[in-house]
Amino acid sequence: MRSPATLPGYERVDGEIPVVHARGMEDQATEVYRLLEAGAKVLSELLNSETPRFEAMLVTDEDWNEAPRENARAYRSGLPYFTRSIQPPALVLPATLSPAFRPRTEATYPLVVWHELAHAFFLQREVVRTPVWLGEFLPQAVSAAVARKMGLPLEEHLSEIDREPGLTVRSLRGHVDTYEQMTFQNLLLSLGAAAVEEFRDRFLKRLVYTLWGETEIVGEERAEELLADALGSGGREWLLSRPEF
Numbered sequence: 001m002r003s004p005a006t007l008p009g010y011e012r013v014d015g016e017i018p019v020v021h022a023r024g025m026e027d028q029a030t031e032v033y034r035l036l037e038a039g040a041k042v043l044s045e046l047l048n049s050e051t052p053r054f055e056a057m058l059v060t061d062e063d064w065n066e067a068p069r070e071n072a073r074a075y076r077s078g079l080p081y082f083t084r085s086i087q088p089p090a091l092v093l094p095a096t097l098s099p100a101f102r103p104r105t106e107a108t109y110p111l112v113v114w115h116e117l118a119h120a121f122f123l124q125r126e127v128v129r130t131p132v133w134l135g136e137f138l139p140q141a142v143s144a145a146v147a148r149k150m151g152l153p154l155e156e157h158l159s160e161i162d163r164e165p166g167l168t169v170r171s172l173r174g175h176v177d178t179y180e181q182m183t184f185q186n187l188l189l190s191l192g193a194a195a196v197e198e199f200r201d202r203f204l205k206r207l208v209y210t211l212w213g214e215t216e217i218v219g220e221e222r223a224e225e226l227l228a229d230a231l232g233s234g235g236r237e238w239l240l241s242r243p244e245f
Ligand SMILES: [Zn+2]
Pocket: 115, 119, 136, 139
């Protein structure tokens, strides 16, 4: 394993979550640092957990192929990800977000950062495989919860999401293109925000700890049951009534 996270010519903002960045990107790195720090504070309280040890890397397009990752082949540029291929693990953020990210509002970038931060928190323990929709629902609901706490214009952001895209979070299967992927993530954000609104954010802790306790691969049926139970009383009916689901 390579260690620590760095690339030639990159500098570092030290702190609880260090941010490694290309030279000349101090301002953006400071903004990322601020978002991570605020998000981690909310998440630690929400999950009653310490902030896991990891570093953030703000990577330019030119250096994208050199960023640490699981696979031999580089991921598509502009798409952030969390990787445990180095120690401490790294949250790799593109300096420029892929144009696939829609809608573009004041909340877009913070939501992306908190989404990845939620993955980092969740993956501090070993987790079993789950249906993709459940694994991505969690960070989307978390980012919505953080956005609400931080007073971001989440409603405005949600209002720009396509409400009837002709699919649901459970209907997406197999290989999907970038547009479908974005539609899927936006449906999950919408569902997550609605769940936080309806059930308050305490269900997130129940969901995370239940998932941490699972020892076998979580299938479709079990996934639905887990989420419904975590939501609490009336959770199942509510879930089935949601168009995104
Ligand atoms: Zn994700």
